[in-house]
Amino acid sequence: MSRRRRIYEGKAKVLYEGPEPGTLIQHFKDDATAFNNKKHDVIDGKGVLNNRISEYVFLKLNEIGVPTHFIKRLNMREQLIREVEIIPLEVVVRNVAAGSLSTRLGIEEGTQLPRSIIEFYYKNDQLNDPMVSEEHITAFGWATTQEIDDIIALAIRVNDFLSGLFLGVGIRLVDFKMECGRLWENDMMRIVVADEISPDSCRLWDIKSNDKLDKDRFRRDMGGLVEAYSEVARRLGIISEGERAQPAGPVLVKSEPEK
Ligand code: AIR
Numbered sequence: 001m002s003r004r005r006r007i008y009e010g011k012a013k014v015l016y017e018g019p020e021p022g023t024l025i026q027h028f029k030d031d032a033t034a035f036n037n038k039k040h041d042v043i044d045g046k047g048v049l050n051n052r053i054s055e056y057v058f059l060k061l062n063e064i065g066v067p068t069h070f071i072k073r074l075n076m077r078e079q080l081i082r083e084v085e086i087i088p089l090e091v092v093v094r095n096v097a098a099g100s101l102s103t104r105l106g107i108e109e110g111t112q113l114p115r116s117i118i119e120f121y122y123k124n125d126q127l128n129d130p131m132v133s134e135e136h137i138t139a140f141g142w143a144t145t146q147e148i149d150d151i152i153a154l155a156i157r158v159n160d161f162l163s164g165l166f167l168g169v170g171i172r173l174v175d176f177k178m179e180c181g182r183l184w185e186n187d188m189m190r191i192v193v194a195d196e197i198s199p200d201s202c203r204l205w206d207i208k209s210n211d212k213l214d215k216d217r218f219r220r221d222m223g224g225l226v227e228a229y230s231e232v233a234r235r236l237g238i239i240s241e242g243e244r245a246q247p248a249g250p251v252l253v254k255s256e257p258e259k
């Protein structure tokens, strides 16, 4: 295979030049990081599952008219996407208190919030992705007021849709992070959902047992991450009962003796 030009390498994904101008290939790695790379591991099978789950979610979003960067899945680990200019914000939507909100405000994990809360974090590893307000975003030119309005409208639609989607398969969408990008078509620019939406970027709890089916299993050293992500994929109907997203390892293929 010809060597592709690598455009960007992040903690869990790599972006390569796409086959046509304005496209990129998004490759999902097995790397798991947390607390800004202080914790790192390679978890066999994670990339394949996130590729499939994110494909599923983005296809559904496209179907209901939420614009995204997603074009199509290419193989086990890769998908074709539109090249966008990433807005340097992590947009977090919360329905139930957990994680940094619980820590910061002393609200017990699992407390239903009076309404969904949207937060913005400035995407900057050196600074540990600090939380910022709309004032910071407009003052420093990361996005305009109009763009923030568009991002909030998208975030609400994604949250409403995903909450229902997961509820239908017995999963509570506690919170999630999304990223947005500017997509140019001729002289028109619109804001689209970019990056990924997967158990790496959502908190997903089983509705009955409250079992965690997301990256907190890694962050909190609980183990069972691939099993949990597989369970999400299975419930969404992406993989079938008993199927693994990837063979467990090299399989010895016995060749028939020559006759
Ligand atoms: N998130 C934030 N930065 C990276 C990710 N993946 C996601 C978490 C969680 C939500 O944003 O996975 O679903 C809120 O995270 P936290 O740590 O602020 O509570």
Ligand code: ASP
Pocket (backbone or CB within 6 Å): 011, 033, 034, 035, 036, 037, 038, 200, 215, 219
């Ligand atoms: N992905 C981020 C990191 O590597 C944050 C997280 O998911 O905890 O630090």
